[in-house]
Amino acid sequence: MSNTLTVDTARLPLLLSELRLPTVARLWPDFAERADREGWPAARLLAALAELEVAERVQRRIQRHLQEARLPPGKTLDSFEFAAVPTLSRAQIVALAAGDSWLEKGTNILAFGPPGSGKTHIAAALGHALVDNGFRVLFTRTTDLVQRLQAARQDLSLASAIDKLDKYDLLILDDLSYVHKSQAETSVLFELISTRYERRSLMITANQPFGAWDQIFPDKAMTVAAIDRLVHHAVILEMNVESYRRRTALTRAVVTSDTAVSPDAVAPATSSPTPE
Numbered sequence: 001m002s003n004t005l006t007v008d009t010a011r012l013p014l015l016l017s018e019l020r021l022p023t024v025a026r027l028w029p030d031f032a033e034r035a036d037r038e039g040w041p042a043a044r045l046l047a048a049l050a051e052l053e054v055a056e057r058v059q060r061r062i063q064r065h066l067q068e069a070r071l072p073p074g075k076t077l078d079s080f081e082f083a084a085v086p087t088l089s090r091a092q093i094v095a096l097a098a099g100d101s102w103l104e105k106g107t108n109i110l111a112f113g114p115p116g117s118g119k120t121h122i123a124a125a126l127g128h129a130l131v132d133n134g135f136r137v138l139f140t141r142t143t144d145l146v147q148r149l150q151a152a153r154q155d156l157s158l159a160s161a162i163d164k165l166d167k168y169d170l171l172i173l174d175d176l177s178y179v180h181k182s183q184a185e186t187s188v189l190f191e192l193i194s195t196r197y198e199r200r201s202l203m204i205t206a207n208q209p210f211g212a213w214d215q216i217f218p219d220k221a222m223t224v225a226a227i228d229r230l231v232h233h234a235v236i237l238e239m240n241v242e243s244y245r246r247r248t249a250l251t252r253a254v255v256t257s258d259t260a261v262s263p264d265a266v267a268p269a270t271s272s273p274t275p276e
């Protein structure tokens, strides 16, 4: 780049930074030198730099969206063992991971299964794939979001807090069943569900299917209304399998043990209500 930084180009770094073209700013000296050396037409140089800027911009956007999504790390489709959940269709999950029409229609995904059945994993994996495919996702424990919205309501800013979540194509509410109407004013959750209805998708994981949901909302009417909106356009993932953790612990125990191991002695099933 000996003679590239002439009077004509001295202001280029500043101009490119002003135009927010960091890739062009980084690459142009080498590219210009190569173009001069190899006799590229000026248009080719311009096109090459523009293509690279756009490609890197897409990558930078995905990185930003990945950070803002707050997905639990390592829970991807690649690390999900579909054989462990026979009720789950890999083809259906792969289709959902592409995004597109179901997100446009505001379709919801509801994943039900006992603790350890892989609900959080599959939700996070879908989230990861969707971000990679250019969508915006937010993963949150339902109790955390309820607390946030509750605080917003106290500040009289509930509507704007809910509107801010509109930028996410998919909002993943993990562990809905851990929300209790006694813990917080859960009508904020109903507000959220109503506002997103038929516009923006929700993915909900829960240990309990609908039967136990009157523990979540303030009254029966609100429970019915919430379920009605959630299921109107929804994909339901039934993950009625035994805890993956427990099964892998058992396999390890059996493999490493010399004597026969009673499954229940190794890892007794637990119905503890702590989030998985």
Ligand code: ADP
Binding pocket: 075, 079, 080, 081, 082, 084, 085, 113, 114, 115, 116, 117, 118, 119, 120, 121, 122, 244, 245, 276
């Ligand atoms: P849940 O949310 O239903 O309680 P998790 O998704 O947290 O269950 O799963 C418990 C643990 O087991 C996690 O570490 C998760 O990555 C792993 N796991 C569960 N199901 C699978 C699966 N099918 N393939 C690979 N790992 C799994």
Ligand code: MG
Binding pocket: 119, 120, 121, 174, 175, 205, 275, 276
């Ligand atoms: Mg979970």
